[in-house]
Amino acid sequence: MVISSDLNEARRLEERLLQEVARFGYEEADTFAIKLALEEGLVNAIKHGNRYDRKKTIRVTHTIDDHRAVFTIADEGKGFCPAAVPDPTSDENLERPCGRGLMLIRAFMDDVSYNEEGNEVRLVKRKS
Amino acid sequence: MAKAKPKFKVSETDGVTVITLADQRILDELSISAIGNELAERVAQAPVPKMVIDFRNVTNMSSSALGMLITLHKRIREANGQLRLCNIQPTIEEVFKITRLNEIFQIYKSQDDAVDSIE
Numbered sequence: 001m002v003i004s005s006d007l008n009e010a011r012r013l014e015e016r017l018l019q020e021v022a023r024f025g026y027e028e029a030d031t032f033a034i035k036l037a038l039e040e041g042l043v044n045a046i047k048h049g050n051r052y053d054r055k056k057t058i059r060v061t062h063t064i065d066d067h068r069a070v071f072t073i074a075d076e077g078k079g080f081c082p083a084a085v086p087d088p089t090s091d092e093n094l095e096r097p098c099g100r101g102l103m104l105i106r107a108f109m110d111d112v113s114y115n116e117e118g119n120e121v122r123l124v125k126r127k128s
Numbered sequence: 129m130a131k132a133k134p135k136f137k138v139s140e141t142d143g144v145t146v147i148t149l150a151d152q153r154i155l156d157e158l159s160i161s162a163i164g165n166e167l168a169e170r171v172a173q174a175p176v177p178k179m180v181i182d183f184r185n186v187t188n189m190s191s192s193a194l195g196m197l198i199t200l201h202k203r204i205r206e207a208n209g210q211l212r213l214c215n216i217q218p219t220i221e222e223v224f225k226i227t228r229l230n231e232i233f234q235i236y237k238s239q240d241d242a243v244d245s246i247e
Binding site for chain 2: 088094100104
């Protein structure tokens with residue numbers, strides 16, 4: 001699926017993906033985790049990846065079954081190095097208003113990985 | 129893009145402004161920004177802001193919402209005011225714990241406890 005760099009389009013896509021997740025009877029906690037990770041991942045792609053450029057698109061794939069839900073979110077940005085993102089829980093960063101999205105994704109999903117370029121994230125949630 | 133409308137109820141109890149967030153999902157960047165701006169205006173208008181934010185209706189919250197709360201907290205602290213959060217559901221509480229923000233915010237089980245804690 002391909003959407004433009006638009007938060008409202010992202011919201012609609014998220015709803016569709018969550019409907020798909022619901023069809024497989026994932027528990028509330030799993031659904032919460034997926035919802036949060038999709039939200040953060042899509043916002044990151046639009047905001048930091050494509051920098052709200054509507055000419056640029058976001059590509060999303062999903063594979064959902066009775067065992068796990070796998071999503072990829074790719075933007076057209078230059079990519080980034082996840083390891084270089086400051087730890088938002090260190091004392092000096094604790095009161096910074098941004099930089100927690102990646103951390104929440106990692107905390108709530110079972111597996112999070114990036115392509116070499118750093119402009120595509122793969123999110124995996126195993127069904128509880 | 130349609131302008132998002134802030135969605136929360138406001139009441140006053142013992143000189144404390146109580147904000148009850150109405151939406152289940154505090155995810156949308158535009159709504160968060162609008163809520164943040166409106167709350168910041170209220171803080172700016174009060175000589176010594178005293179605010180409780182009630183999360184009883186909130187089941188989903190994004191990192192942008194956390195950022196908005198941090199900014200609001202800073203503004204209130206700079207004005208020598210006090211901010212309390214209450215009625216946070218377990219899943220959202222987990223978000224606060226993972227990000228260590230439970231160490232920054234004063235979080236109470238009930239609205240009454242939160243209001244009573246403000247001097």
